[in-house]
Amino acid sequence: MSTNPALPLAVDFRPYVPEGYRPGIGIIGIGNIVKSSHLPAYEKFGIPVAAVYDANQAATEGVVEKFGVGRVASSLEDLLEDPAIEVVDIATFPSARIPLVRQALAAGKHVLSQKPFALDVPTAQSLIDEADRRALKLAVNQNGRWSPPWRTATRLIEGGAIGEIVSVTHVLDSSFRWTIGTHFEKIPHWAIYDYAVHWIDITRCWMGERTPASVRAHDYRTPNQPPESLTPWGLVIEITYEDGANAVIRGTGGEPLTQPEGHPFFVTGTEGRIRGSVLNTDFVELQRESATVSYALEGRWFPEGFAGTMGELLSAIQEDREPSNSARHNLRSLEVTLAACEPADQDGAPVMLPLARQPAASATQPSR
Ligand SMILES: NC(=O)c1ccc[n+]([C@@H]2O[C@H](COP(=O)([O-])OP(=O)(O)OC[C@H]3O[C@@H](n4cnc5c(N)ncnc54)[C@H](O)[C@@H]3O)[C@@H](O)[C@H]2O)c1
Numbered sequence: 001m002s003t004n005p006a007l008p009l010a011v012d013f014r015p016y017v018p019e020g021y022r023p024g025i026g027i028i029g030i031g032n033i034v035k036s037s038h039l040p041a042y043e044k045f046g047i048p049v050a051a052v053y054d055a056n057q058a059a060t061e062g063v064v065e066k067f068g069v070g071r072v073a074s075s076l077e078d079l080l081e082d083p084a085i086e087v088v089d090i091a092t093f094p095s096a097r098i099p100l101v102r103q104a105l106a107a108g109k110h111v112l113s114q115k116p117f118a119l120d121v122p123t124a125q126s127l128i129d130e131a132d133r134r135a136l137k138l139a140v141n142q143n144g145r146w147s148p149p150w151r152t153a154t155r156l157i158e159g160g161a162i163g164e165i166v167s168v169t170h171v172l173d174s175s176f177r178w179t180i181g182t183h184f185e186k187i188p189h190w191a192i193y194d195y196a197v198h199w200i201d202i203t204r205c206w207m208g209e210r211t212p213a214s215v216r217a218h219d220y221r222t223p224n225q226p227p228e229s230l231t232p233w234g235l236v237i238e239i240t241y242e243d244g245a246n247a248v249i250r251g252t253g254g255e256p257l258t259q260p261e262g263h264p265f266f267v268t269g270t271e272g273r274i275r276g277s278v279l280n281t282d283f284v285e286l287q288r289e290s291a292t293v294s295y296a297l298e299g300r301w302f303p304e305g306f307a308g309t310m311g312e313l314l315s316a317i318q319e320d321r322e323p324s325n326s327a328r329h330n331l332r333s334l335e336v337t338l339a340a341c342e343p344a345d346q347d348g349a350p351v352m353l354p355l356a357r358q359p360a361a362s363a364t365q366p367s368r
Pocket residue numbers: 028029030031032033034053054055056059091092093094096100114115116141143144183194367368
């Protein structure tokens with residue numbers, strides 16, 4: 001006999017931006033993702049951007065006119081010393097981002113950092129400590145948490161709709177052809193470190209306080225991968241938890257068969273199951289006993305999810321609490337992601353957690 005709460009027929013999955021609190025926001029690093037997602041989401045949800053700055057001035061061309069940004073700052077200092085700016089959104093790659101996060105915190109600003117949060121756990125922890133010392137909020141832009149199907153699943157899981165989680169399964173049934181010739185190909189274990197980090201992070205959210213015990217991962221060139229592509233497209237990541245729960249993330253290297261590409265997921269619990277898919281194939285449903293509920297969704301991960309991460313940071317500042325997407329909460333996702341990159345270097349031998357807390361010796365990341 002089920003002890004479940006009543007079957008929820010509707011779930012509030014939308015990003016929330018607090019009423020009556022619109023601090024000045026500055027954005028550093030006006031690259032592809034800012035122009036395609038941060039700025040459109042902020043414009044749609046009424047989050048005004050006071051100033052932007054990019055080391056490459058050309059990158060900021062047109063954003064004032066197109067997105068109603070207040071101004072283009074003439075230098076990093078110009079943006080960080082602007083008293084009207086309370087929150088700084090930093091969207092460079094991690095190697096350039098770490099010193100920028102430190103500088104923004106030193107200037108007394110709350111920070112939203114793009115993902116992956118850092119190149120190693122000790123550096124990530126030092127940034128968290130720095131924010132704590134200054135009583136500032138430090139959040140990570142894991143915007144997938146606000147993709148409508150995943151957000152719905154998170155709410156259902158938190159409400160006990162499927163009981164205790166037994167397993168999580170994600171399939172990245174997607175072609176990575178779009179990475180050819182991009183800076184992403186220069187990132188070691190790109191598909192795990194830079195891409196699957198979103199899938200590792202949402203799994204971390206669903207698994208809650210369960211402790212991951214070991215990670216086993218493998219990335220490989222798929223047989224159908226064109227020779228000109230430089231980064232492996234296939235991947236398998238398995239995360240085992242101390243209580244026996246288990247999560248698997250599988251990248252199929254699907255090429256050229258995926259139209260539209262799909263990223264299905266299954267969360268199996270002691271009392272039910274959630275099935276869904278993200279990215280161009282959005283749906284989510286809850287199955288329990290003989291009943292199935294399909295949830296109506298609107299919006300997408302890109303760009304609406306980007307209002308979710310910023311909205312949560314603004315809410316946390318307004319309510320003086322830790323944001324749910326805090327760097328502290330994201331640290332476990334980062335740790336599992338980095339752990340998954342290790343066995344990928346060692347023929348899939350499992351890595352026990354927690355990782356030895358040493359700074360990465362030679363992480364090579366594009367410094368763009
Ligand atoms: N879902 C997501 O949230 C998502 C999606 C794509 C990319 N990303 C992440 O966003 C980050 C940026 O990716 P992108 O594709 O936009 O890269 P990009 O290269 O297009 O943009 C980075 C920008 O940062 C600028 N920059 C570099 N160093 C700087 C510095 N010291 N000061 C000021 N500006 C500086 C560059 O000139 C460039 O315009 C990466 O960490 C990537 O993983 C996240």
